[in-house]
Amino acid sequence: MYRSRLGKNLDKRTLDYVSSISDDSEILQYDIVGSQAHTIMLYENKILNRAEAKKILYALDRLKKEKLDTGSAEDIHELIESQLIKKIGADVGGKMHTARSRNDQVALDIRMKIRDDINTICTCILDLISTLLTQAAKHKTTAMPLYTHLQQAQIGTFSHYLLSYVDVLFRDFERLSAAYGRVNLSPLGAGPAGGTSLPINRNSTAKLLGFSGIVENSIDATGSRDVVAEYAGSIAILMTNLSRIAEDLIIWSTSEFSFVELSDQFSSPSSVMPQKKNPDILELTRGKSAHAIGNLVAILSNLKGLMSGYGRDLQEIKPPVFSSSKIAIAAPVVLSSMFATLKVNGQKMREAADSGYLSALDIAELLVNEGMPFREAHRIVGSLVQMAHHSKKSLKKLTAGEIGSVAKQVDPNKILKIISSVSAGSSLKNRTSLGSAGFSEQKRMIADRRTKISQYQKILARRTARVSGAIQDLYEKTRVIK
Amino acid sequence: MYRSRLGKNLDKRTLDYVSSISDDSEILQYDIVGSQAHTIMLYENKILNRAEAKKILYALDRLKKEKLDTGSAEDIHELIESQLIKKIGADVGGKMHTARSRNDQVALDIRMKIRDDINTICTCILDLISTLLTQAAKHKTTAMPLYTHLQQAQIGTFSHYLLSYVDVLFRDFERLSAAYGRVNLSPLGAGPAGGTSLPINRNSTAKLLGFSGIVENSIDATGSRDVVAEYAGSIAILMTNLSRIAEDLIIWSTSEFSFVELSDQFSSPSSVMPQKKNPDILELTRGKSAHAIGNLVAILSNLKGLMSGYGRDLQEIKPPVFSSSKIAIAAPVVLSSMFATLKVNGQKMREAADSGYLSALDIAELLVNEGMPFREAHRIVGSLVQMAHHSKKSLKKLTAGEIGSVAKQVDPNKILKIISSVSAGSSLKNRTSLGSAGFSEQKRMIADRRTKISQYQKILARRTARVSGAIQDLYEKTRVIK
Amino acid sequence: MYRSRLGKNLDKRTLDYVSSISDDSEILQYDIVGSQAHTIMLYENKILNRAEAKKILYALDRLKKEKLDTGSAEDIHELIESQLIKKIGADVGGKMHTARSRNDQVALDIRMKIRDDINTICTCILDLISTLLTQAAKHKTTAMPLYTHLQQAQIGTFSHYLLSYVDVLFRDFERLSAAYGRVNLSPLGAGPAGGTSLPINRNSTAKLLGFSGIVENSIDATGSRDVVAEYAGSIAILMTNLSRIAEDLIIWSTSEFSFVELSDQFSSPSSVMPQKKNPDILELTRGKSAHAIGNLVAILSNLKGLMSGYGRDLQEIKPPVFSSSKIAIAAPVVLSSMFATLKVNGQKMREAADSGYLSALDIAELLVNEGMPFREAHRIVGSLVQMAHHSKKSLKKLTAGEIGSVAKQVDPNKILKIISSVSAGSSLKNRTSLGSAGFSEQKRMIADRRTKISQYQKILARRTARVSGAIQDLYEKTRVIK
């Protein structure tokens, strides 16, 4: 349709190469709504008369409900305009594209889609946090080892892990919300690169579409995609965080750990090994996080080194960003259901917490309380652990003589007494430092995060309502003009 | 179907999350052919009897032609087995999966697909090389500037650029061929992880499917994807190479350079600027190369840190590798057509070659011939260029006095004579070093690459014939047993 | 020093492999300051007595000024503690590490470093913006073509490009500032994974070090690096933005465009071609942006799939993040100096703006003003451009007859009149849409951004002062205790 200056049509294979039509289904509805807002603005600024506006708006409304035959269209914008012209003729239909370019139009569509996607993802994140808090409340006294280097490190609580997930996810929410502020601006009216001489009102279309403002500079509005990269980056980070949660659970659900068991509806069988119960959704979460990283790279290395202003390279940014959206919406939902139905084997966790030498740091700190320099306490307890490990017994089974052989300047019986006084329960009762894994902090943090989540829910509800309210008003206007 | 041990079905949303069925359309045909080979092998080794083999083979043949309803299948393997059982009952249909697992099966399908894709891409690369050689032959005396840092550097020929593309693409062909050697091995019969106690013959299925051997170790065969990463890496490099070619042409087709003009059927118009003729396919080639880099990252960061053996994470490798295949098949085809129809503006190129100070190095080398140290020649000519640039004239317009002011130890008239003797034509005639941009080397290299391409075409034809021959034989066997 | 439990020392090669000592020079000073704050807190909470605190603080102060022999230390934390013990003995020196782990310590050091780096980068960004605004003010009426697809698109102004850079950079500032909020929290006191039973005060160390709060959950505080990824992501985006600016200038400084000329002190010569003047710093900016993308990938694919809590993998995050900091500090500084000394060839820009068919959209919009549907105006002007292009003349040279042959329903003379009325100046005067390239918008936007930059400078100054004030107070306290 736009090929007036060019003599020949694209050959078939080239059309496939350049066409974005299959990806564009993701932005079809946004494109139509954007065109409706543009039409109303053109009418309100007397660039279209009422009859023209009415005809266009009505035809766009019908297109919304139709299944479009993509034919040889290169993209969704051309397709809609040509369908419109088919319906109402070139005399009126040919006016819709006044003071607008595909460059500002596609920038608009992407922003509208990402805006909605951010709100959806944020909802899913808060749902997951909510499930995690419910589980944490159930397990705030469930003792288990805390791991560093995948080795048992300190005694802790299962809720402490869950709360660490909660805090990470709050940051993901915040990052996406910060990106939202930069996404929720309208590029419409920027034209192809340098604006227009026609008397449009950019703030008006922005308001009609529920944006909080405009991307002012027209080169910036049409050619920049840094906010898309920021969004894809936030998702890559979110997925990386979820991938770490998945890793914990994959390890804890091995037969060897047996700390947790996924419910059957979140497990997969083997096609040949009848005994298998595989944590496939967790592995896929890891795999999808790799996908999200790849998507981010596709976007960043696309943008790197492009000249300013729109270039067709930017079209290739759509598939990765749409893919990342899809991943980031699904993952928290699935993980939330998985956590809600997770069987937690508190007994196994407790056994692991009691065995081994997990209380070593607690013992060393009790020695510090007795005035011993920490580094010396560390040395002594380290030697005792080595001794116990070699003779395959627990610390509590060491004799005063054995203890005396490494702790020359202290009364070995004192150490013996300290060792025997320590248990998972006593450690977690004494562990009171802010944010620690101890019992009291679990309780406090759960209550605190419950308050936080309800605040975040309100912020999100308000943000979402502002967009949906504007779109609702736009429909009303459409009906009134018609 | 495989959920005997697991009590409940996956919930709907989880099924969507874990399902690979939409990506699996790419490997459907390979999966069926692989199952046919497996069935014949089971029959030949008496694990199935003739009647059973016949039934299974016949049903698989029918499935090939049907449009399958994916229903609630998690993947293509489950879908095909369940469809088979529906057709011929569990008594016989339930035997097809004997001595096989989805783990070796999906590894097989991916290798069969990549094997075909490599041959297709190699064909397309040779076609593109062939087009480039044809154009090079036309332009072996078309003088133009060679650029470094996007600044005019030395006088050269258009064919020299085209031949540099040819040589890069030959390496891409070689890299893909090297990967082919590692891909073209059968993992079938490795079972889920550790092989089988049933008397299968792995070499037999490998031969039936046209592989040159097997991936022996069963953990390796089912769990490794390094050859997939290698393939995706070869494509990322190929696309990066094509992206650089695209960049050259994008710059040369600006109004400011005007060295080349894309034919209309490979250009795109603007939706608003009637005068525009955009090199969209070149920009998309750049964009798709970013996509190919992202796909590689998705694969590598997926694999990184996985335990050995099959994990469901590996499923997420399929979409990026299929995407890379698609990109790498299309790009050389489109670029080949584009080059075949490219208008080359030899006059503009020549004007650029003649203007400026492009002959500076040639002049310096002539001074070296006179015995001057190169560094001194470089300094003198550099100063002359600066002088000429400041007084906005060409080197040939410099006076003996001006020359004398910077070249104290030489006769300025000698330099003057050298300067006036130099032209684009003389430079390119004198430039005879191996692989240089001079006229004689262009001729020699074109002839040489023509020989090379025909050798490569033969290698490729032989490789392709071996696979298609085996598949043909397999069909014959299928018919005979039936 | 910590190897009490382990019998043998690391072999030499392994030590090299695990050691981070060479990267740790970047965080040495932060580590010492952090230890001072920790010591003061231990003293204030009666875990150390005054004499002990005094000794440790004094020794740390001396270490700050010494060149440390890294010897066989695995990392900076071990090195400093062992040096301290060497100086003041194990009795007192061995107490510094009380209630602290390398895990919370290294998390602290990284956050202190990134915090400072963000403030430095933000300062450099504002300096660059300031230079761009100064240049924009000089060139707000310098007409030039705006490019899309690297093809001339619309008439615009040089300042419009510069202002588009300004707006992008403001977003980079905002992104880094948002990351700052998540970085500027203290992890100290989280211990190795689960906190401590000793009566520490985490808020106190946080305040002493100028943090705005703490990272509460101890697993999160020690094991998460999402804020590091966010920081590295913000830099990758910043560098990608700078890379696009570099690309514009590289193209504009070709002989073929000749729009700008880099001053000599920002250009590089050729070692052999005396005439060359290469825009190396711009190319390096592109190259460094690729490096920043690679650094981000190194971080994200490191984190992906790690279990929760500290793992040694996290050590490998330091080199890429330090590298990204270095890049992001240098690039805006160099670009700012380059822009400040850039020679702008307004005449060349104007010539390009006047030649070609750049006014096509302006003409089409004037036809729209006459009531013609935009799509029809687009078609007519497109055909006229094609006609003019084929007969190698400008639009103004078309005859009424020629015009009439493509515009059947309009008076060709009317079109002729419109065409001849259009000039670069008239277009830029009429282009008044918000954020457009027209004259009036340039003036308005420059004034507006000047206000904005001074606001941002204030925010940054306040943020920086808060940190340096706290560190100053800490030094005072150190002196008082001593």
Add this chain to the structure above:
Amino acid sequence: MYRSRLGKNLDKRTLDYVSSISDDSEILQYDIVGSQAHTIMLYENKILNRAEAKKILYALDRLKKEKLDTGSAEDIHELIESQLIKKIGADVGGKMHTARSRNDQVALDIRMKIRDDINTICTCILDLISTLLTQAAKHKTTAMPLYTHLQQAQIGTFSHYLLSYVDVLFRDFERLSAAYGRVNLSPLGAGPAGGTSLPINRNSTAKLLGFSGIVENSIDATGSRDVVAEYAGSIAILMTNLSRIAEDLIIWSTSEFSFVELSDQFSSPSSVMPQKKNPDILELTRGKSAHAIGNLVAILSNLKGLMSGYGRDLQEIKPPVFSSSKIAIAAPVVLSSMFATLKVNGQKMREAADSGYLSALDIAELLVNEGMPFREAHRIVGSLVQMAHHSKKSLKKLTAGEIGSVAKQVDPNKILKIISSVSAGSSLKNRTSLGSAGFSEQKRMIADRRTKISQYQKILARRTARVSGAIQDLYEKTRVIK
């Protein structure tokens, strides 16, 4: 030194930005050797006389042994030339750079370095394979579970894992060797972009430096870096493979698995938890693999979209490729020592192999042997496992009645008999399929790989000798001329 045309020097900060001098220490020696070869060729082709060649060669020899003051040099090439001129004057020293450019020179240096690095890495890979084979020979009957999805899958042997590593590493060797073939070609003599008019002999320098040929096309020779990307890609794949090995061992060395224990000299302690023994070198291997992926991305996204020919962006490829070399040389060495000293807990492995339901597939296959369709056998054994799991007993403890409730058409006693006949030993004896985990295959494969490694060692030795022989000859020539 080269700035004849440019008026001013780079300012200090800009010099830091553009300078590659700190990275260039990696190629210093190669640059000097390359210059010696170039000088000999210039002499042999009468471009230099004997006295000149002698002076230059002698001075270069001295430079090799000196510690160079980098001063304000932008790069190593400029530094060496200027030092040479300082030593022997511009009259002679100024001739060394005749018929050469920094563009072909740096391409040469990188190829020489990568060539050596590939040979070193290949040596380290073969050493690691050798260690793995030694361990495999020790553990070819050590039964343990094979894992898929990190869940116990089939009974296998420890050697089977080790052999899977061996086979993966052979492919890494092959990939690097394939890259070697494309790297081991000389770009010298290509000049800046288009060759030279001086009568050089490119094949002669190639031979002097031990290359197997030249990179012919001069644009290709100076501007392409696809072989560098290929090399970095091979390393990223190698490291990803090593990372998976590291993951296996990290999991197996948890207290919960306790299959292996790293010897003390390959473990790291905790700074606070005295009982810890952390597998840091394995975690760092994972972390360094992320680094290698990041390096690859830095290279690919650097190259993507560059114009043909040399651009300064290419300088930024050096740091990531040097970093990747360093990683890839160290990792196999450290892992080899780690494997050589690894304590394998065969008893723990056997316990895990005997517990659980690992024999399920073996039982199902025995049912298949009795004529039951595999899918039915899979269903029955799956139900038996579920039943046993719920009543917390082993399969062998199931009663005929229980078995009969799920296996209606078979004699339950027959199944009972089959179940009780199965043990880890019987399974591994019966598992004879090619490449399976069974005993006989372990023995065969170890012998086979021993043959393979000695072949590869010969290939590598020959390749290495060819280079070192040529360099030796070059030194001889240098001495003769002198």
